[in-house]
Amino acid sequence: MSLKFPFTSLIESLPSTVPFVGPELQERIIGAPYRARIGANENVFGSSPKAREAMRRELDHCWKYTDPEFLNLKQAIAEHHNIPQENIVIGEGIDGLLGVASRLFIEPGIPVATSKGAYPTFNYQISGLGGNLVTTPFVNDHECPDALLKLAREENARVVYLANPDNPMGTWWSGRELDVMIAALPEHSVLFLDEAYVEFAPEGTSPPIDLENPQVLRFRTFSKAYGLAGTRIGYVIGHRELIKAFDKIRNHFGLNSFAIAGANAALRDQDWLVRVKNDVALAIRRIKDIAIENGLKPIPTATNFIALDCGRDGGFARAVLAELGKRAVFVRMPWVAPQDRCIRVSAGKKDDLDLFEKALPLALSRAEN
Amino acid sequence: MSLKFPFTSLIESLPSTVPFVGPELQERIIGAPYRARIGANENVFGSSPKAREAMRRELDHCWKYTDPEFLNLKQAIAEHHNIPQENIVIGEGIDGLLGVASRLFIEPGIPVATSKGAYPTFNYQISGLGGNLVTTPFVNDHECPDALLKLAREENARVVYLANPDNPMGTWWSGRELDVMIAALPEHSVLFLDEAYVEFAPEGTSPPIDLENPQVLRFRTFSKAYGLAGTRIGYVIGHRELIKAFDKIRNHFGLNSFAIAGANAALRDQDWLVRVKNDVALAIRRIKDIAIENGLKPIPTATNFIALDCGRDGGFARAVLAELGKRAVFVRMPWVAPQDRCIRVSAGKKDDLDLFEKALPLALSRAEN
Numbered sequence: 001m002s003l004k005f006p007f008t009s010l011i012e013s014l015p016s017t018v019p020f021v022g023p024e025l026q027e028r029i030i031g032a033p034y035r036a037r038i039g040a041n042e043n044v045f046g047s048s049p050k051a052r053e054a055m056r057r058e059l060d061h062c063w064k065y066t067d068p069e070f071l072n073l074k075q076a077i078a079e080h081h082n083i084p085q086e087n088i089v090i091g092e093g094i095d096g097l098l099g100v101a102s103r104l105f106i107e108p109g110i111p112v113a114t115s116k117g118a119y120p121t122f123n124y125q126i127s128g129l130g131g132n133l134v135t136t137p138f139v140n141d142h143e144c145p146d147a148l149l150k151l152a153r154e155e156n157a158r159v160v161y162l163a164n165p166d167n168p169m170g171t172w173w174s175g176r177e178l179d180v181m182i183a184a185l186p187e188h189s190v191l192f193l194d195e196a197y198v199e200f201a202p203e204g205t206s207p208p209i210d211l212e213n214p215q216v217l218r219f220r221t222f223s224k225a226y227g228l229a230g231t232r233i234g235y236v237i238g239h240r241e242l243i244k245a246f247d248k249i250r251n252h253f254g255l256n257s258f259a260i261a262g263a264n265a266a267l268r269d270q271d272w273l274v275r276v277k278n279d280v281a282l283a284i285r286r287i288k289d290i291a292i293e294n295g296l297k298p299i300p301t302a303t304n305f306i307a308l309d310c311g312r313d314g315g316f317a318r319a320v321l322a323e324l325g326k327r328a329v330f331v332r333m334p335w336v337a338p339q340d341r342c343i344r345v346s347a348g349k350k351d352d353l354d355l356f357e358k359a360l361p362l363a364l365s366r367a368e369n
Numbered sequence: 370m371s372l373k374f375p376f377t378s379l380i381e382s383l384p385s386t387v388p389f390v391g392p393e394l395q396e397r398i399i400g401a402p403y404r405a406r407i408g409a410n411e412n413v414f415g416s417s418p419k420a421r422e423a424m425r426r427e428l429d430h431c432w433k434y435t436d437p438e439f440l441n442l443k444q445a446i447a448e449h450h451n452i453p454q455e456n457i458v459i460g461e462g463i464d465g466l467l468g469v470a471s472r473l474f475i476e477p478g479i480p481v482a483t484s485k486g487a488y489p490t491f492n493y494q495i496s497g498l499g500g501n502l503v504t505t506p507f508v509n510d511h512e513c514p515d516a517l518l519k520l521a522r523e524e525n526a527r528v529v530y531l532a533n534p535d536n537p538m539g540t541w542w543s544g545r546e547l548d549v550m551i552a553a554l555p556e557h558s559v560l561f562l563d564e565a566y567v568e569f570a571p572e573g574t575s576p577p578i579d580l581e582n583p584q585v586l587r588f589r590t591f592s593k594a595y596g597l598a599g600t601r602i603g604y605v606i607g608h609r610e611l612i613k614a615f616d617k618i619r620n621h622f623g624l625n626s627f628a629i630a631g632a633n634a635a636l637r638d639q640d641w642l643v644r645v646k647n648d649v650a651l652a653i654r655r656i657k658d659i660a661i662e663n664g665l666k667p668i669p670t671a672t673n674f675i676a677l678d679c680g681r682d683g684g685f686a687r688a689v690l691a692e693l694g695k696r697a698v699f700v701r702m703p704w705v706a707p708q709d710r711c712i713r714v715s716a717g718k719k720d721d722l723d724l725f726e727k728a729l730p731l732a733l734s735r736a737e738n
Binding site for chain 1: 372373374375376377379380383384385386387388389391393394397406409411412413414415416421424425427428429430431432433434435436437438440461462464465468472473474475476479490497527557558559583592596597598599600601608610611613614616617618620621622623624625626627628631
């Protein structure tokens with residue numbers, strides 16, 4: 001006799017999927033730890049020592065609930081962007097914030113536009129609400145603003161997702177180009193502009209913040225350039241009426257004290273950020289060189305990772321990935337064709353890249369056979 | 370001209386409320402810090418030193434995303450309860466887990482049964498999904514299983530909420546009494562059994578875990594007895610099909626590395642828990658004595674807090690609370706009549722209770738005038 005559970009019909013209809021498999025699970029499957037962890041676009045150069053010191057000071061106080069208003073941190077973010085606090089909401093990383101933001105607009109059947117092969121956790125959140133995802137392909141390895149606008153108009157999409165710079169390809173548009181897109185958004189659409197990697201990108205990649213525009217939410221994180229992925233913290237900037245709506249449903253006591261203290265100190269240590277960006281740029285240059293030496297084509301990137309075109313199909317790139325994994329090198333790859341002809345490598349430290357340099361030619365030659 | 374936002378009609382209909390005002394906001398309003406923080410049922414005795422050490426070791430690694438499967442921690446919880454891992458889901462505290470669990474069952478209009486004046490964050494989560502909250506009063510300062518069952522049957526409630534021990538009154542039922550309730554649940558109902566405080570309660574307060582029962586989810590936290598409120602971590606135990614459903618919508622990368630490491634070490638240090646429970650029992654006894662000396666009536670409690678009956682109405686208790694606040698003593702009180710004749714005081718350290726002992730008679734005499 002099978003049991004009956006009173007799940008909603010939406011929950012019944014959802015598949016049991018996860019947006020990502022963690023490297024730890026892969027290690028458990030392989031039965032050995034990775035020696036180069038350059039697959040999840042983490043910042044191997046780590047967080048500011050000042051952030052670590054601020055978090056260390058929280059150790060003896062973590063019996064307390066955190067202030068649900070995060071006043072000091074909100075103030076730091078407000079000063080950093082030179083905007084009022086009422087235009088900021090802080091949450092458990094972009095993944096968590098995408099979940100809350102999606103609930104503001106999406107209910108079963110509501111159309112949502114994104115690019116085929118763009119960030120899967122966004123899709124996961126939309127599907128989890130019964131939203132109707134419609135997609136348009138990448139164009140020349142870029143998420144395509146024009147195609148997204150066309151799709152949004154045709155399908156009446158209430159939310160449009162675009163990451164700038166993009167993940168997994170690392171490509172980007174200038175702020176000026178995005179401003180043109182924003183101005184052309186259909187009246188019924190809100191743009192979720194995911195700027196997780198924007199601190200690594202050239203000046204001007206982020207369009208100027210226009211707090212009067214009710215159609216844009218931009219997502220920022222401390223997981224990438226600030227090196228605090230493990231603490232789970234990010235924020236959203238937008239029109240104050242949009243931001244106020246988050247307070248209706250967000251978990252007010254969801255943020256941990258380490259994240260709040262670490263993010264605050266990290267944001268105030270911009271010197272460390274400069275240093276990290278420099279380290280990342282050098283690492284990306286070296287990955288490019290390694291790729292070219294091995295006959296792969298690096299895709300231009302504005303992030304702390306780079307997609308390397310392996311010149312064949314997804315099956316081949318997957319084989320390269322698997323062979324790298326066998327050599328204790330953790331990298332990932334894009335999810336759909338034709339981007340899945342690439343592997344995606346995150347900026348690593350010298351040891352990580354030495355290992356990658358050694359493993360890549362072997363992986364390529366194994367994958368050929 | 371007023372702007373139009375494409376919010377869902379549910380979001381439009383929700384009020385801008387928060388489940389709790391944090392003591393930090395109250396401090397900002399008062400303009401001075403509290404000297405005795407005994408209002409939020411936090412564990413002033415703190416977490417195990419081993420937990421703090423485990424978290425300290427995470428400081429240099431928090432550039433990494435956490436393992437979304439939390440394998441080590443899940444294993445520790447499984448061993449602690451002697452149950453399989455497939456019956457456990459870990460999340461960002463009970464507040465966060467109540468949010469995810471509610472989404473499994475609730476959509477607009479679905480009836481949900483709880484007690485009038487029970488945990489407000491549960492109500493917040495249900496309202497945020499458009500659920501239709503129906504309530505029954507406390508009976509003799511207890512959430513009443515029989516009344517909840519009657520309500521669930523009459524109103525066709527899909528979820529029934531009960532905290533054991535209760536918050537804000539601290540009262541409790543034996544596991545045996547709850548087993549009777551569970552056996553009598555209507556077929557269409559799932560019981561959310563909130564056991565946030567159960568580690569403080571007498572042996573036998575938690576009904577035996579029956580993993581074959583598809584109608585019970587029990588919520589546990591590391592915020593209270595384990596002293597890790599600031600890290601935001603809790604878990605749910607239930608039938609594996611119920612637990613599996615969480616994976617369809619939970620934020621797989623929502624937990625921070627400090628929470629995972631701290632909870633794991635805390636759970637393995639049961640000696641510290643024994644010590645904390647002893648400290649809490651002594652503090653509760655002292656609060657009782659102070660209350661009786663001042664003519665207040667302590668309500669029997671199985672938690673780390675105690676409700677003190679001030680013998681008049683809510684207005685009077687609120688005045689007592691305000692007067693305590695002016696004397697830098699942070700306490701809270703129940704939300705609805707007749708429980709709001711009480712103030713609710715959390716177990717404090719010696720200094721906290723010295724301050725409370727000094728402030729209470731003054732607060733009472735001021736409140737009388």
